[in-house]
Amino acid sequence: MDKPAIEKPEDRAILLVFRHAPYGNALAREGLEAALACGAMGATTNVLYINEGVWQLVEPQDSHAIDCKNQAAMASALPLYGVEAIWIDEDSLKQRNLTSTDINAGKIIDRTQVQALLATSQAILSF
Amino acid sequence: MLLHTVNKSAFNSGTLGDCLRVVAENDAVLLFENGVYGALDNSHGKFSHREHIQKLSASGTRFYILQADCEARGLDASALLPIFTMINDADFVTLAVEASAIQSWY
Amino acid sequence: MDTVLTLDSDGHLAHLSDWSEQAAEQLAASENILLSDAHWEIIYVLKEFHQRFALSPPMRPLVRYVAQQLGKEKGRSIYLMQLFPPSPARVASKIAGLPRPENCL
Numbered sequence: 001m002d003k004p005a006i007e008k009p010e011d012r013a014i015l016l017v018f019r020h021a022p023y024g025n026a027l028a029r030e031g032l033e034a035a036l037a038c039g040a041m042g043a044t045t046n047v048l049y050i051n052e053g054v055w056q057l058v059e060p061q062d063s064h065a066i067d068c069k070n071q072a073a074m075a076s077a078l079p080l081y082g083v084e085a086i087w088i089d090e091d092s093l094k095q096r097n098l099t100s101t102d103i104n105a106g107k108i109i110d111r112t113q114v115q116a117l118l119a120t121s122q123a124i125l126s127f
Numbered sequence: 128m129l130l131h132t133v134n135k136s137a138f139n140s141g142t143l144g145d146c147l148r149v150v151a152e153n154d155a156v157l158l159f160e161n162g163v164y165g166a167l168d169n170s171h172g173k174f175s176h177r178e179h180i181q182k183l184s185a186s187g188t189r190f191y192i193l194q195a196d197c198e199a200r201g202l203d204a205s206a207l208l209p210i211f212t213m214i215n216d217a218d219f220v221t222l223a224v225e226a227s228a229i230q231s232w233y
Numbered sequence: 234m235d236t237v238l239t240l241d242s243d244g245h246l247a248h249l250s251d252w253s254e255q256a257a258e259q260l261a262a263s264e265n266i267l268l269s270d271a272h273w274e275i276i277y278v279l280k281e282f283h284q285r286f287a288l289s290p291p292m293r294p295l296v297r298y299v300a301q302q303l304g305k306e307k308g309r310s311i312y313l314m315q316l317f318p319p320s321p322a323r324v325a326s327k328i329a330g331l332p333r334p335e336n337c338l
Contacts, residue, residue, distance in 0.1 A: 019145070019232075036288070036335075037335070039294075040291045040292075040293055042293070050149075051141075051145045069287045073285065074286055074287050074288055076285075076286060077285075077288055077290075080290070080294040080298055081293065081294045082294075089149075091148065111148065111149060114149050115149055118149065118151075118228070118230055119129055119151060119153075119227065121227075121228050122227070122228060123228055124228045124230050126230060126231050126232070126233070
């Protein structure tokens, strides 16, 4: 009997694009939960922080008084969930006067690399 | 080919600009819902993306706009940048199928 | 003497602040588990995970985190399975007073 063809995980790389600031609405939180779920299920997962999404990376965050889960704390669990490919758009940082010292994780990439990441992803979920 | 969709008006959102900044030459851009206002030919100043769109178009990026959303908002084709191709829902589906992935800017 | 614990629909503590070692023993008993030092070690690692990441870990991240904190011998699903059958992530987080893990497989 023929073995069923099994797709390699890397053939199905999912890209989650985080474009919104944390806390103002549920998007950032839901995006993060989606990324954690993808990772926990063993899907090859890339995360891109771009535009307002880069605010999610600023530390320290203390969301206690607004009664929300700490997004930065949750995001720092991504590698434990198997999501190690975390990318940050350089221009979005520059526009907001943020530098690598303001953010908590990830690798900063330029516009060309962002384009390549988008072009090579099998599915993109935008939050 | 990546399909980028934009559904926010260029007059109160930076979404179209954010999209255009990372669009590649093989990609397609579709404006729909309030995104269709971004295709107006006669907008000015910071709201105008005319030059950026023209430059991308010259390098191969395709630009589409959803006809039903234009009609609903009273936007006549003559008011839009001629670079935009009017498409219907079926064309939208075809584009989506043709694309390697869809990035929705909202 | 058991105290009455307020539980959610999944049988997890409704309020993390209600957790105590006695509550843990009670929750463990409801899963037919008698807690040993080996159990407590994992329970405290789980509580630390929740404190640090604001999350209840499903299996894979739990295994990784236990490996980081307590070493590779303990960071194995078979080890956790023996301590907290039949579903270590769910059972151990229940005993540790955490909400049920989201994305629990």
